[in-house]
Amino acid sequence: MSGDRVTLTDAPRYAPTWLELREPADAEARATDLLGPLRRHLASRPSGATYLIRDLGCGTGSMQRWLAPLLPGPQRWILQDHDADLLAFATAHAATTAADGSPVTVMTRHADLTELTAGDLMSTSLVTASALLDLLSPSEVERLAAACVEAGCPALFTLSVTGGVDFTPADPLDAELSAGFADHLRDHVDGRYLLGADAANATADAFTRRGASVESRSSVWRLGSDRAALTAEWLRGWVPAAAAQRPVPDAEGYLTRRLDALAAGDLRVTVHHSDLLALPPGAARADEAAS
Template identity: 30%
Template structure:
């Protein structure tokens, strides 16, 4: 909604985690992955996290994956990558996990995190995924994961990713892909207009070619089937109660209004009126934003 700055990633992370909790109705996809690939004791699961931001996907998945893990966090933004060690250190401190920086100036600095049921070694890797995906070495039988990425990419980029992953016999776990569902309570007469313009804006080029937007999950499942993957999806919706999370509610209203105006400046009066009404009613408003998580394993 507000690009990929650290402030937005920090704001949305609690909603991402809540959406993926079994209590929300979501399936335990990391657990299904561990049952798919039984690792000998001590063998580490290699995990490649694409468009990692400040490491939220690792924080969501590592405890559930369990055992020894080697994470490679990949992003093009040096500012976000630089924020990873501190973000992981704070998370480890809250959870009472062991945390340690490894390496030195002459070596690749890494991060070592250990909890009761997992031990993750982490390195960060800067790469422009839009241009240089083909140069990324997947290794053999890794887990390739990403969060909130698929709706930003084009069908051709997604095809290339799945082809590259299949060649490496990789499993796939893509989280929090928007699917176009959005429900306000109470409703507003301007919802349909703003949602329509916002959906059109989601299909704009985000650097990977024409974005898939709300069609991303359906296209991903189709492309995975073509590549002989067995896939499973689960709903991981955000539920935003304005009384409990007014800042997130305001960010959603502002982000949707900005995107709608950028898509159709002629709709300014209607969009601004919608924004004013939504802002005034935040405390009494509840919003559900549809997302899905997808896990896929090679046949």
């Protein structure tokens, strides 16, 4: 692509093709060491009981496909999203077998996750979400934490963006564009102030203040020539979003340079995220006593 000028209007929007493209990187990035305490907590339930797992903002169902085969025991997943087409895809491509060979079934709920209440979660074994928290407002995170804690339901939230991005080789515009993207994540949408890069910390605080036991881990995308399609698509979204918040000199030239370096096999990018596990008040101590 060397010599071809890239325009910022080429930036894609989130779509099923983007969600499918990022799925392998998501699976590699998630912090698997959070699954140990989660498995111990779930094991405290009656033997043979079916786990009811609710996946919020499920998209194409990548969280269910990743997690269901890593947890033992029969599972029934409720895949919840506001997009009916994504729900249809997620159902058609769902994992059907647990870690120990137990059956895994799915059902869908076409609804806004912000309507979730403690009453909805009373029989739920686990709430999950991936790449979601940064799209929520402070009040929505508070309501979600309150619903989970009141229902005594653990929560596993993965891949919340933190705003951190590292490039090799470096470019003079990296820092300004990174700051611009962080501003973009905290944008106002339909009158809602989104938490963006502050979401992981805000969510951990919301659960901790309500007595939950919270563990957080770093989870990173490692992009480059081995994931050239994903890296190019990410750049075509990241640069325009950042430049719209903090205009920089020749952002289009920056994007062209980065795509050229990627095509030559010279570009590496680390995109930082955070994973979070919240266990109900007293659950961690009870799990330790039972183990």
